[in-house]
Amino acid sequence: MSECMQVRHLSKHYARGGKHVIAVDHVSFTIRQGECVGLVGESGSGKSTLVRLLLALEHPDQGEILFQDMSLTRTNRRVLRQLRQHIQVVFQDSTASLNDRLPVWRSVLEPLDNYAHVIPVFFRGVVLSRREQAERLLNIVGLAREHMDRYPHELSGGQRQRVCIARGISLCPQLLICDEPTSSLDVTTQSQILRLLQSLRRQLNMSVLFISHDLAAVAQLCHRMLVMQQGRIVDACKVDELWLAERHPYTKVLVSAAR
């Protein structure tokens, strides 16, 4: 498997109320093509900052992010825009992730509006109107035509998250970053969304970085996992090695807490 994303010695600090907070501290890892990597850690461990760095929404103090051997951190605006086509995101809060004044089909089409030349695999060989494209995307994530014209507040949390996923996969990205996509959902909906993500990952052969504090979800979806504590990656292992004795003490704490 070739490398999809390489992260090397990434660091980011904030000055918060005069205090120097290191949110991400020399983090290095790789995500291979088609692989699903889980990132676990408690709140405040720097996961969200890491996500913002990986999405190039913020600039790191140190270190480098390589996406298919091209730097995300040292690049100009034009190249960054081209790279962004291949890295998409699903956020935790599905309410805040959708503009409450746009019907959901417009939100779903947003990436395709920006990259008008991109024809994703699921539209190959057919000519579709914009609404038909949105309908097909929503069908892929299990929503029906009747949901198209609704506004976000007229959908349930799970349905909104499906809309966000439809938007995330619409460009057939190489890498989908899921920032706690299930943690604001109830248990049944959680497992439905997880199954959806898993099947989409297989169909589209995407790499997925799955961020969560739910070990069970990570174990269900991912091949490998990284454990983050206070801005550092303290442990990395395959999912089935999670219960072995040589795990980092913090991983053991997480495992025992999950039981």
Next chain:
Amino acid sequence: MKIPLFIFMGMVLYGFFLILAFTGSWLAPNDPLLIQMSERLQPPSFTYPLGTDHLGRCILSRIMAGTHTTLGLSTAVIVAVAVIGVPIGFLSGYKGGRIDAWLMRVADGAGALPEFLVAVAVAGFLGPGLWNVLLAIACVKWIAYARIVRGVVQTEREKEYVLASIVSGSSGWTIIRRHLLRQAASPLAILVAGDIGRTILLLSALSYLGLGAQPPAPEWGAMLNDGRPYFQAAPALMLYPGLCILLVVLACNMVSDGLRDTLDVRSKQRGIEI
């Protein structure tokens, strides 16, 4: 589309005066500027449906011609002010940093002065006249628009849908056009509707003081002033222009308040089907 009754009534009332603003001088039964000393202070008749003023001019014709000045100019100045204020708000809110600090200091400075005072001062410097008054109003009013837009941009720009939009390749311009302008639209609509009413009131007040429209131009506020010495003998001179000001400002406030109550996509709307 459902429009609440309150807004609908305000719109109809405002629309009536807006049509009058464009057709008023054309529909007027008499020349609004024609002075006939033999016909002064006439009671209502077929020739002069609302009577004549102290110089024998037809009151109805003057009111109709005055709609153009009062309503047209107020609407135009608010549109112009929005065109100035909204981009400044976007620039300030989206760029942040030094530009933001600089623009907001300017806004603070200009906003510290009441618009009425600025209008009086400008009239003192540049001489009385409608255009000078409008300039003074514009100098102060843009701030509210810039502030509202800046506020919306600052609360929305960190939300995840904006981040998701950046990640999916939107430029800053696209985000403003597709997302932020939509979010700012309802507070702006409320402000515009209310400001048109307030500007009409301000313009009339300044004209009443002799700082706005100059005689013999027909303008509602100026007509109030013209009629003041004859108030006891001929109340019609003040009654009709006063009533017009009241109705237009009422219409604007109804639209503004109605919009405030309903321009929330989440709220259930009651009203008549359009």
